[in-house]
Amino acid sequence: MSAYMGKLLYVDLTSETIKDISLDPQLVENYVGGKGFGAKILYDLLPAKCDPLSPQNILMFMPGPLTGTLAPAMRGCVVTKSPLTGTFADSYFGGHFAQEIRFCGYDGIIVTGAAPEPSYLWVDDGKVEIRSAAGIWGLDTFSTVEKIRAELGDESVKTACIGPAGEKMVSFALINCEYNRHAGRAGTGAVMGSKNLKALVLRGSKAVTPADPDAFEKAVDQAYLEVAEDETAAGFNTFGTPASIDFANDEQLLPTNNYFDGSFEGADGLNAEAQSEQFWLRNVACAGCPIACGKVGMIKKGRRKGLITDVVEYETAAMIGSNLGISDVREVAYLVKKCDALGLDGMSAGGVAGFAIEAYREGIITKDDTGGQELNFGDSASVEYLLDKIAAREGLGNLLARGVKYASEEMGKGSDAYAVHVKGLESPAWGPRSVPGMALALATADRGGCHQRAFPILYEVGGEWNGEAVDRDALKGKGEIVAHLQNYLAALDTLVKCDFAAYSIKDSTYCQMLEAATGNQWNVDKLMQLGERIWNQVKLFNLREGFSRSDDTLPKRFTEEPLPAGPQEGKKITLQDLDQLLDEYYQVRGWDSSGEPSPEKLKELGLDNMPALVQVPAQ
Ligand code: SF4
Incomplete structure (x- = not known):
C-alpha cells in the first residue's frame, strides 16, 4: 500500500x-x-x-x-x-x-x-x-x-x-x-x-492511503506546526501576496510603465492595505491549506461597486497595476477578473498591454491599428480594449495574442526594445536590474522568464545565504544560489507543493511526509538530487527543441536601460554581466560552456541511459 x-x-x-x-x-x-x-x-x-x-x-x-x-x-x-x-x-x-x-x-x-x-x-x-x-x-x-x-x-x-x-x-x-x-x-x-x-x-470518491499512516500523521502534524509557528505563513494569511507590493516598491523591483522604472508613485493604491479597505471580506483556502492566503471580497465604492472579486495577487496587481500605470486597485481587480473570465494569463496580459501602450506612445502602433482607440498608461479603458481584442483575436489583438516576442518581431521598427520577455514568456513582476541573481534566475528558468523556479531576491536583498553574507550587487556566487534553489524547487514541484507553504515547511519534513506516504526512503540529499535530475531532464527537452546559451538571455530593457532614478539608480545587467553569471552557473551545474549537461553529469543523475518509462497504449 x-x-x-x-x-x-x-x-x-x-x-x-x-x-x-x-x-x-x-x-x-x-x-x-x-x-x-x-x-x-x-x-x-x-x-x-x-x-x-x-x-x-x-x-x-x-x-x-x-x-x-x-x-x-x-x-x-x-x-x-x-x-x-x-x-x-x-x-x-x-x-x-x-x-x-x-x-x-x-x-x-x-x-x-x-x-x-x-x-x-x-x-x-x-x-x-x-x-x-x-x-x-x-x-x-x-x-x-x-x-x-x-x-x-x-x-x-x-x-x-x-x-x-x-x-x-x-x-x-x-x-x-x-x-x-x-x-x-x-x-x-x-x-x-x-x-x-x-x-x-x-x-471521485477513492481514498489516498499513505503507506505508513501513523508515521504520516506524525509528519503532517510537524508540517502543520511549522506553518503555525512561522511568521511568513501568518503574513500570507493576513496580507496575502499583495504584501510584496511595498517591498518591491521600496527595493525598486516593481515593474512600472512597462518596466521603465522599478518603483511606482501609486503603489499605495495597490497594496494589501488598499485591497483590504476596498474589498476584502474573508479568507479562503485551497484544499487542505492552513495558510488560506485567498480573500473573497466585494468592491464597496465607486464605479466597480458590487464586483465580487478575490485578492488581486501581487503578480497581477503589479503587471496590470503599476506596470500599466494604474493605481486604483478596484480598476485592477476589474481587469484581472476580466482576464480570468476570458481565460487570459493576467501576467502575460499585463506585459503585452505594456508593450502595446509603449509602442503606441512611440508611434509604432497608431490609431489606424486600434480603430481610433487611444492607448495610454494609467488608463484602464485602454487595457480593457486590448484584452477584448486579444481574446477575440480581432485586428491588432490577433498580433498581440501571440505574445510580445512574436508581436515585436512582426512589427519591427525597434519595438523589441519594449518587448520584455525571456524565451517568449512575458517577464514576471520582479525587475532584475539591481539583483543579478534574479537576473540569472530569469535567464535560465526552464519555461522562460519565471520567478518561481528560483527567487534569490530574498537572499540578495536580505544579505545572507546559508549563514554567509551575500553582496546584492555581486555577480560572483549567484550561480550557486540559483542552481541550488532551482534544484530544490524542482524537487518540491514533484510533490506538488504550494510555493507559499514551502517558505514555512522544512525540507526534512517534506522528506518525512514523502517517505511515510510512499513507503520509499527519502532524505534531503536524495531530494536535492531528484530536483537536479528533473532540472536536467527538462534541459534535455529544451536542448532537443533547439534552445541554447544564446536563449539564456534578458530583454534589452534590463541589459541596456538603467534604472532611471532612486536608490538603485543607474543599475542594469549588461550582456557582459550575464555572460559572467552564466559561466559560473553552467560550471556549478556541470554543464559545458554552451549550456549542455556533460556526460559525467548525466551519468551521475542516471540520465545517461534512462529508458522511456511510459509507452503509448495500443488502441
Ligand atoms: S495552497 Fe497556496 S495559494 Fe492556496 S490558499 Fe494555501 S497558500 Fe494560498
Missing part, C-alpha cells in the same frame, strides 16, 4: 482511445510525480520540434504523491509544450481539481490528439467519457463551470476549463481550475483549445 493510485489516465481525443497506463516503478523512483512525471513523459512521448498547437502535443494534469492526502498545501500542475515559448511548460494550480484526480483513482491525466468537435472529458470515479461541449463552447470560464454543474446536477464536481481566449488559441491563454485558481502561465489554455477540449470534469 502506498499513496500512489498506481495508474495514469491516457486519452487520445482523435481516436477516442481511453486507457489506463500502469505506473512504471522506475518512473516512481526517479521522477516521483508532478513536474517529474511531466518532464519525463513529455520527453518520452512528444516528437522533437512538434507544433505545440498540433494534435500531437500532450497536455498533462499532474498531482503529486501527497496531493489528496492530509499533507498541507498540495496542488497540481499542467505540463505541456508551450505555444508561447516552444519550451517545456509546467504551470501550477491550487483549488481542488488536483485532489479530485487522485480521488478518481489516477496519479495523472494525459491528453493527446484533438477532438473533431468541441468536447469535454467527464471522469466519474474512474468511468471516463468524451462528451459534446456544444452547449458550453464560447462561454467564459465562470459561466462554463456553472453550466457544467447545472447540467450534471452536481455542484461538487471539480472542473478545469478554458475561456474564449483558449478556444481561439491565444498563446497566453490559461486553464481555470475553479473560481480563481489557474494554470496561468505559458499558454496551457491554448493547447487545450487546440484539442477542442473545453473542460475536464471530475468526480
Whole structure:
C-alpha cells in the first residue's frame, strides 16, 4: 500500500482511445510525480520540434504523491509544450481539481490528439467519457463551470476549463481550475483549445492511503506546526501576496510603465492595505491549506461597486497595476477578473498591454491599428480594449495574442526594445536590474522568464545565504544560489507543493511526509538530487527543441536601460554581466560552456541511459 493510485489516465481525443497506463516503478523512483512525471513523459512521448498547437502535443494534469492526502498545501500542475515559448511548460494550480484526480483513482491525466468537435472529458470515479461541449463552447470560464454543474446536477464536481481566449488559441491563454485558481502561465489554455477540449470534469470518491499512516500523521502534524509557528505563513494569511507590493516598491523591483522604472508613485493604491479597505471580506483556502492566503471580497465604492472579486495577487496587481500605470486597485481587480473570465494569463496580459501602450506612445502602433482607440498608461479603458481584442483575436489583438516576442518581431521598427520577455514568456513582476541573481534566475528558468523556479531576491536583498553574507550587487556566487534553489524547487514541484507553504515547511519534513506516504526512503540529499535530475531532464527537452546559451538571455530593457532614478539608480545587467553569471552557473551545474549537461553529469543523475518509462497504449 502506498499513496500512489498506481495508474495514469491516457486519452487520445482523435481516436477516442481511453486507457489506463500502469505506473512504471522506475518512473516512481526517479521522477516521483508532478513536474517529474511531466518532464519525463513529455520527453518520452512528444516528437522533437512538434507544433505545440498540433494534435500531437500532450497536455498533462499532474498531482503529486501527497496531493489528496492530509499533507498541507498540495496542488497540481499542467505540463505541456508551450505555444508561447516552444519550451517545456509546467504551470501550477491550487483549488481542488488536483485532489479530485487522485480521488478518481489516477496519479495523472494525459491528453493527446484533438477532438473533431468541441468536447469535454467527464471522469466519474474512474468511468471516463468524451462528451459534446456544444452547449458550453464560447462561454467564459465562470459561466462554463456553472453550466457544467447545472447540467450534471452536481455542484461538487471539480472542473478545469478554458475561456474564449483558449478556444481561439491565444498563446497566453490559461486553464481555470475553479473560481480563481489557474494554470496561468505559458499558454496551457491554448493547447487545450487546440484539442477542442473545453473542460475536464471530475468526480471521485477513492481514498489516498499513505503507506505508513501513523508515521504520516506524525509528519503532517510537524508540517502543520511549522506553518503555525512561522511568521511568513501568518503574513500570507493576513496580507496575502499583495504584501510584496511595498517591498518591491521600496527595493525598486516593481515593474512600472512597462518596466521603465522599478518603483511606482501609486503603489499605495495597490497594496494589501488598499485591497483590504476596498474589498476584502474573508479568507479562503485551497484544499487542505492552513495558510488560506485567498480573500473573497466585494468592491464597496465607486464605479466597480458590487464586483465580487478575490485578492488581486501581487503578480497581477503589479503587471496590470503599476506596470500599466494604474493605481486604483478596484480598476485592477476589474481587469484581472476580466482576464480570468476570458481565460487570459493576467501576467502575460499585463506585459503585452505594456508593450502595446509603449509602442503606441512611440508611434509604432497608431490609431489606424486600434480603430481610433487611444492607448495610454494609467488608463484602464485602454487595457480593457486590448484584452477584448486579444481574446477575440480581432485586428491588432490577433498580433498581440501571440505574445510580445512574436508581436515585436512582426512589427519591427525597434519595438523589441519594449518587448520584455525571456524565451517568449512575458517577464514576471520582479525587475532584475539591481539583483543579478534574479537576473540569472530569469535567464535560465526552464519555461522562460519565471520567478518561481528560483527567487534569490530574498537572499540578495536580505544579505545572507546559508549563514554567509551575500553582496546584492555581486555577480560572483549567484550561480550557486540559483542552481541550488532551482534544484530544490524542482524537487518540491514533484510533490506538488504550494510555493507559499514551502517558505514555512522544512525540507526534512517534506522528506518525512514523502517517505511515510510512499513507503520509499527519502532524505534531503536524495531530494536535492531528484530536483537536479528533473532540472536536467527538462534541459534535455529544451536542448532537443533547439534552445541554447544564446536563449539564456534578458530583454534589452534590463541589459541596456538603467534604472532611471532612486536608490538603485543607474543599475542594469549588461550582456557582459550575464555572460559572467552564466559561466559560473553552467560550471556549478556541470554543464559545458554552451549550456549542455556533460556526460559525467548525466551519468551521475542516471540520465545517461534512462529508458522511456511510459509507452503509448495500443488502441
Ligand atoms: S497558500 Fe494560498 S495559494 Fe497556496 S495552497 Fe494555501 S490558499 Fe492556496
